Amino acid sequence: MTILGQLALWLALLLSAWATIVGFVGGAGQRPELIRSAQRATYALAGVLVVASLALVVALVKHDFNVAYVASYTSRNLPLIYTLSAFYGGQAGSLLFWAVVLSVFGALAQWLTGRRYERLMPYAGAVTASVVFFFVVVTLFAANPFERLPFTPADGNGLNPQLQNPGMVIHPPLLYLGYISITIPFAFAMAALFSKRLDTGWLHAIRKWTIISWLFLSIGITLGMWWAYVELGWGGYWAWDPVENASFLPWLTMTAFLHSVMIQEKRGMLKKWNMVLIALSFLLSIFGTFITRSGIISSVHSFSQSPIGIYFGFYLIFIIVATAAVIWSRLPMLEAESHLESMVSREATFLFNNLLLVGIAFSVLWGTMFPMISELIRGTQVTVGPPFFNQVNIPIGLALLALTGIGPLIAWRRASPGHLKRQFAAPVTAGVIVAVLLLALGMRNLYPIMALALATFVVGTIAQEFVRGVGARHRLHGESHALAFARLVGRNRRRYGGYVVHLGIVLYFVAFTGQAFKTDVEASLKPGQKAELRSPWGHTYTFTHLGVSQYEELNRFTTAASVEVARDGERVGVMKSEKRQHVNSLGQPTFEPSTEAGIRSDLREDIYIVYAGSVAGTEEAVYRFTLNPLVWWLWFGGVVLVAGGVVTLWPGTSTSADRRRAMAGYAATLEGSTSGAK
Amino acid sequence: MRSERRYTRRDVVKLSVAALLPGALLQGEAPAQGDTAVGQLLRPDLAGRPRGRVTDYQNDPFIVGIEGQLRCTCGCNLDVYTCRTTDFTCATSPAMHRELVGMLERGMTGEQILEAFVAQHGETVLMAPKKEGFNLAAYFVPGAAILTVGSALLWVLFRRSASAPELAAAGASERPTDLSAEEHAKLESELGRLE
Structure with missing residues (x-):
C-alpha cells in the first residue's frame, strides 16, 4: 500500500504543478481548453491525495511497522481511534493531511462556485493548486510518511499519551481545517487581483468560505483550550505558548476582515485594507505552521525539529513578496468609492475595531518573536511568557470588548446625539450597575470589574437589538413574539447570527475574568487526612484522601487517587485523578507517566484535582487542589459562538432575498437614508 | 503488560x-x-516520580509569587510553580524551588532572589523581560503602534468630517435613524414585497 501512496504523491506533485501553470495561463489568455484541463487536474489532484491518505490509513491500521511513521506514532495496543488520529499526530502525516484537505477544498470550490465565478475560478484554482504543490513537495522530499525502515520492529513507539485524549482526536483536524480553508478566500482575493475584477464579486465568492474558515479556527482553538485544560494538568487553558499564539493570529485578522468586509460591501470602502487582511490571514497561517515545525521558537507544542523549517522559511518569503507585489500592482484599482463622513458612525467603530484586532495580532506576534529579536539585536535571549502577554493584551482586549457593544449601536454613515442617547442609555446603565454592585460586594480588582461591566454592557446591546427587532415586527405585522423572533433572525441571519457570536465572545471574556480568582493548594495526605481550600465565592471545600488504587487498562497501568469532596460540610462526591504509565504490547513502558486531572464543573467554579504522585511508594498521596471560577462559561461560550456562526452560514432564502432587494433598489434607498441596519 | x-x-x-x-x-x-x-x-x-511531603513553603504565596516570575530551565516554557505542580516528571523545577527556599532562608529579598537566578541562568530565566533598556520596546511598541495609528485615524476622520460641512449640518439637524414617513412607507412596502 505504501508504494501506492508514494505513487499517488508523485502524481499529486505533477497534477498540482499542472493545475497551477495551466490555470494561470488559461485564466490570463482566457483559453477554455486550458481552463477545463486545469479544472480536471484539480479534481484528479484531490483524488490522488485521497488515495495517498488511504494508503497511510491502511498502513496505520494494519500496524505496518516497517513504515517509519507507523512505528513512530502507533503501537499494537493503541486503540483504533488513536491509531487513526496518528494520521495527523506526527509531522509527515499532518503535512499529507494538509495537502489532501486543501485539495478537496479546492475541488469543492471549483465544483460549487466554478460556474458562478468563472472568470475568477481559473486563477483561484491555480493559487490553491500552487499551495497544494508546496505541501506535496515538503511531504515528498522532507517529511515522507511512507518512508520505510531497514528493519521491522516488533512493536511501535505508540502515540504520546497526551495525544490519547478525545479532545486531541478532533482538535487538530478542526484547527487544520481552519488553517487550511483560509487558502480558499486568499485564492479568490488573488484571483480578483490577477483578473482585475475587483468589484464585490470576489467578496461574495469568499463570504461563506471565510466564515467557515473562521468557525473552524474558533472551534479548533476552543477545543485546544479544552484539551490543555483536561489533559495537561496545570489547571489553565491558555498559556500564550508560541503555537497557541500562532493559531490565534490568523483568527484575529480574519475577525477583523469579517467586520471590515461589511464596510466594503455597504460603502465600497477599505478595498486595499480588506485585501491586505485576507492576505495577512493566509500568510499568518503559513507563518504559524512555520514556527510550529521549524523549531525556531521553543514551544511545548512543537513537532520535533526537522529540515522542513527551511522549506517553510523560503516559501513564506516567496509568498510574502509575491502577494505584496500583486497587491501593489493593483493598488490604483482598489480606490475607495466613498469616504468616511463622521467620527461617530458604524464605519468608524469598525475601523477602530480593526485597529484593535490587528493591534492585538501585532502585539502577540511581537511578543512571540521578541526573544528572537532581542537575541539578534542584543545577543541576549529573553523569555516572553504569560505575564508579558497578559499585561500588554488585557487592556487592548477590554477596549475591543467595549467596541463589540458600541459598534452595533451606532448608525452607518453618521449618528446623531439623540440617536446615540437612545441607543446607549439602557446598556450603559446596566454596565454601570454591575460595576457598582461588584464594588459594593468588595471586589477591588480593576480588570475583572471592567470586564464584567463591559460584558454586561455588550449583553445589554445585544438584548436591546433583539427586543427592538422583535417589538418592531410584532407592532408592524401583528406577529406573535415567538414568530417575530424567528422571522427576525431567519431574515437577517448574518446580522443576528453575528450578535449571537458576540454573545459567545462575551462569555469567553466572563470566563477569562474567572482566572483572576483562581486559588490552589498543594497537600500530601494519608488516607483519611483532609485539606481545605476557600473558594472566591466564599465556600470552603474539604478534600478527604480516600486511597490509591492501581490497575491495568488497555494500553496502560493506572494509579488512581480518590478524594471525597465536601462543600461547606456537604458532600459533593468522590473525585479521582490518575497517573498513567503507558506500555506497548510487550508490556514495556513507553513515554513518561502522564497525569489525568479530576474535574468537576458547575456554573460557578471547577474543582480541579491533580494527583502528583505518592510519598515513598505509599498511599500517602501528593495533590494539587485548584478552584477555577467560571471555566464552564468558556465551553458554553464556544457552543454559543458556533451556534451564532451556524446561523450566519445557514443556507436559505438570503440569496433570493438579496436579489429582490437589489432589484427593488432597497439597499440603495436604505444607504441614502442612513439607516442603522447592519 | x-x-x-x-x-x-x-x-x-x-x-x-x-x-x-x-x-x-x-x-x-x-x-x-x-x-x-x-x-x-x-x-x-x-506511579510516577516519588514525591516528598508537601512543605509549608510550597504553598507560601510569597514563594509562589516569585516562582511565577521564574522560568523552569528544563525547556518546558512553564514558570517554576506551574512546572513543579504540573510536570511531575521534571526534576528541575523542584530543584529550583529548593534553591529559592534556601535563598529565602538566608534572608534574601524577592528582588535579590530574582537577581541571583538571573546571574546564574541569564535573563531568559525571567518569565517576562525586565522593563529596562531595549526590553522596553517589548512593552511599549504594541501600545505605541496602536496609539499612533489610532491617532492618525482620528485625525483623518476629523478632517473628513470637517471637510463635509454640509453633510455634517444635515446629519446634525435630523435624527438619521428615525426614518421619515415617506421612507418608512417605502421600507414597509419593500418588506411587504420580500414576504
Whole structure:
C-alpha cells in the first residue's frame, strides 16, 4: 500500500504543478481548453491525495511497522481511534493531511462556485493548486510518511499519551481545517487581483468560505483550550505558548476582515485594507505552521525539529513578496468609492475595531518573536511568557470588548446625539450597575470589574437589538413574539447570527475574568487526612484522601487517587485523578507517566484535582487542589459562538432575498437614508 | 503488560490480606513514614516520580509569587510553580524551588532572589523581560503602534468630517435613524414585497 501512496504523491506533485501553470495561463489568455484541463487536474489532484491518505490509513491500521511513521506514532495496543488520529499526530502525516484537505477544498470550490465565478475560478484554482504543490513537495522530499525502515520492529513507539485524549482526536483536524480553508478566500482575493475584477464579486465568492474558515479556527482553538485544560494538568487553558499564539493570529485578522468586509460591501470602502487582511490571514497561517515545525521558537507544542523549517522559511518569503507585489500592482484599482463622513458612525467603530484586532495580532506576534529579536539585536535571549502577554493584551482586549457593544449601536454613515442617547442609555446603565454592585460586594480588582461591566454592557446591546427587532415586527405585522423572533433572525441571519457570536465572545471574556480568582493548594495526605481550600465565592471545600488504587487498562497501568469532596460540610462526591504509565504490547513502558486531572464543573467554579504522585511508594498521596471560577462559561461560550456562526452560514432564502432587494433598489434607498441596519 | 507481570509471594500475601482485612491493619506492613504508616503501592515504579511531603513553603504565596516570575530551565516554557505542580516528571523545577527556599532562608529579598537566578541562568530565566533598556520596546511598541495609528485615524476622520460641512449640518439637524414617513412607507412596502 505504501508504494501506492508514494505513487499517488508523485502524481499529486505533477497534477498540482499542472493545475497551477495551466490555470494561470488559461485564466490570463482566457483559453477554455486550458481552463477545463486545469479544472480536471484539480479534481484528479484531490483524488490522488485521497488515495495517498488511504494508503497511510491502511498502513496505520494494519500496524505496518516497517513504515517509519507507523512505528513512530502507533503501537499494537493503541486503540483504533488513536491509531487513526496518528494520521495527523506526527509531522509527515499532518503535512499529507494538509495537502489532501486543501485539495478537496479546492475541488469543492471549483465544483460549487466554478460556474458562478468563472472568470475568477481559473486563477483561484491555480493559487490553491500552487499551495497544494508546496505541501506535496515538503511531504515528498522532507517529511515522507511512507518512508520505510531497514528493519521491522516488533512493536511501535505508540502515540504520546497526551495525544490519547478525545479532545486531541478532533482538535487538530478542526484547527487544520481552519488553517487550511483560509487558502480558499486568499485564492479568490488573488484571483480578483490577477483578473482585475475587483468589484464585490470576489467578496461574495469568499463570504461563506471565510466564515467557515473562521468557525473552524474558533472551534479548533476552543477545543485546544479544552484539551490543555483536561489533559495537561496545570489547571489553565491558555498559556500564550508560541503555537497557541500562532493559531490565534490568523483568527484575529480574519475577525477583523469579517467586520471590515461589511464596510466594503455597504460603502465600497477599505478595498486595499480588506485585501491586505485576507492576505495577512493566509500568510499568518503559513507563518504559524512555520514556527510550529521549524523549531525556531521553543514551544511545548512543537513537532520535533526537522529540515522542513527551511522549506517553510523560503516559501513564506516567496509568498510574502509575491502577494505584496500583486497587491501593489493593483493598488490604483482598489480606490475607495466613498469616504468616511463622521467620527461617530458604524464605519468608524469598525475601523477602530480593526485597529484593535490587528493591534492585538501585532502585539502577540511581537511578543512571540521578541526573544528572537532581542537575541539578534542584543545577543541576549529573553523569555516572553504569560505575564508579558497578559499585561500588554488585557487592556487592548477590554477596549475591543467595549467596541463589540458600541459598534452595533451606532448608525452607518453618521449618528446623531439623540440617536446615540437612545441607543446607549439602557446598556450603559446596566454596565454601570454591575460595576457598582461588584464594588459594593468588595471586589477591588480593576480588570475583572471592567470586564464584567463591559460584558454586561455588550449583553445589554445585544438584548436591546433583539427586543427592538422583535417589538418592531410584532407592532408592524401583528406577529406573535415567538414568530417575530424567528422571522427576525431567519431574515437577517448574518446580522443576528453575528450578535449571537458576540454573545459567545462575551462569555469567553466572563470566563477569562474567572482566572483572576483562581486559588490552589498543594497537600500530601494519608488516607483519611483532609485539606481545605476557600473558594472566591466564599465556600470552603474539604478534600478527604480516600486511597490509591492501581490497575491495568488497555494500553496502560493506572494509579488512581480518590478524594471525597465536601462543600461547606456537604458532600459533593468522590473525585479521582490518575497517573498513567503507558506500555506497548510487550508490556514495556513507553513515554513518561502522564497525569489525568479530576474535574468537576458547575456554573460557578471547577474543582480541579491533580494527583502528583505518592510519598515513598505509599498511599500517602501528593495533590494539587485548584478552584477555577467560571471555566464552564468558556465551553458554553464556544457552543454559543458556533451556534451564532451556524446561523450566519445557514443556507436559505438570503440569496433570493438579496436579489429582490437589489432589484427593488432597497439597499440603495436604505444607504441614502442612513439607516442603522447592519 | 500481562506477559511481564510478576508478583512476589509478598505481593500475593499483601493482596490477600487487603481483600480480607480493613486497610488500617495493613499499615503495619508499610515502612515507617514518620508518625503514621500507610499502605504500600503495588507498583510504585509505575506511579510516577516519588514525591516528598508537601512543605509549608510550597504553598507560601510569597514563594509562589516569585516562582511565577521564574522560568523552569528544563525547556518546558512553564514558570517554576506551574512546572513543579504540573510536570511531575521534571526534576528541575523542584530543584529550583529548593534553591529559592534556601535563598529565602538566608534572608534574601524577592528582588535579590530574582537577581541571583538571573546571574546564574541569564535573563531568559525571567518569565517576562525586565522593563529596562531595549526590553522596553517589548512593552511599549504594541501600545505605541496602536496609539499612533489610532491617532492618525482620528485625525483623518476629523478632517473628513470637517471637510463635509454640509453633510455634517444635515446629519446634525435630523435624527438619521428615525426614518421619515415617506421612507418608512417605502421600507414597509419593500418588506411587504420580500414576504
